[in-house]
Amino acid sequence: MDTLSALAEARLVPVVVLDDAADAGALGDALVAGGLPVAEVTFRTAAAPDAIRLLADRGDILVGAGTVLTAAQVDQAVAAGASYVVSPGTSRAVVERCHEHGILALPGAVTATEIQAALELGLTTVKFFPAGTSGGAPAIAALAAPFVGVQFVPTGGVGPTNLHEYLALPSVAAVGGSWMVPRDRIRARDVAGITELTAAAVALAARPA
Numbered sequence: 001m002d003t004l005s006a007l008a009e010a011r012l013v014p015v016v017v018l019d020d021a022a023d024a025g026a027l028g029d030a031l032v033a034g035g036l037p038v039a040e041v042t043f044r045t046a047a048a049p050d051a052i053r054l055l056a057d058r059g060d061i062l063v064g065a066g067t068v069l070t071a072a073q074v075d076q077a078v079a080a081g082a083s084y085v086v087s088p089g090t091s092r093a094v095v096e097r098c099h100e101h102g103i104l105a106l107p108g109a110v111t112a113t114e115i116q117a118a119l120e121l122g123l124t125t126v127k128f129f130p131a132g133t134s135g136g137a138p139a140i141a142a143l144a145a146p147f148v149g150v151q152f153v154p155t156g157g158v159g160p161t162n163l164h165e166y167l168a169l170p171s172v173a174a175v176g177g178s179w180m181v182p183r184d185r186i187r188a189r190d191v192a193g194i195t196e197l198t199a200a201a202v203a204l205a206a207r208p209a
């Protein structure tokens, strides 16, 4: 299965901020126990490359890098074992470096112009960020009309009360968010707490039978 299909199957992408790479083991255990073996480890902290390596080396988690702003960070992420790269906006340099490495790029785009720019870079899936303040699910539905075939990963302001609005749209591949992996709980290595939040998110995101 390719990376995008695997993310679409999971339907949820936990957006992680790790202050210390040594916390990655507890985080990984909690995500797996909660039934969501996926992590987007953000380059907002210096711990990101080491944390990506620790999570990727386990072999049971689909690990990507988030908040990737430069081509150099793409290189670092790939060297650490990331299999996808997420950015808040669309950078030609970042996307082209992802393509050179042959890995999935998910750059942010929330306007028709930004989506066209992403299409020109050869992409068909974008992160819709920040989703909540960019019109939410109605905005994605409106943009999906002209951009037939484009898939969105809304992130930013997504949580238990509104994820169903996004996941109900055929153009939404998955939703991202940090609610199931609170930074303070990662720092506390609260495996039970993160497992519970993750399992609850998985239950909410499950496709209707």
Ligand code: 3PG
Pocket: 015, 066, 067, 129, 155, 156, 157, 158, 176, 177, 178, 179
């Ligand atoms: C991101 O980088 O994708 C966001 O910070 C996650 O947004 P959230 O904290 O509102 O879930």
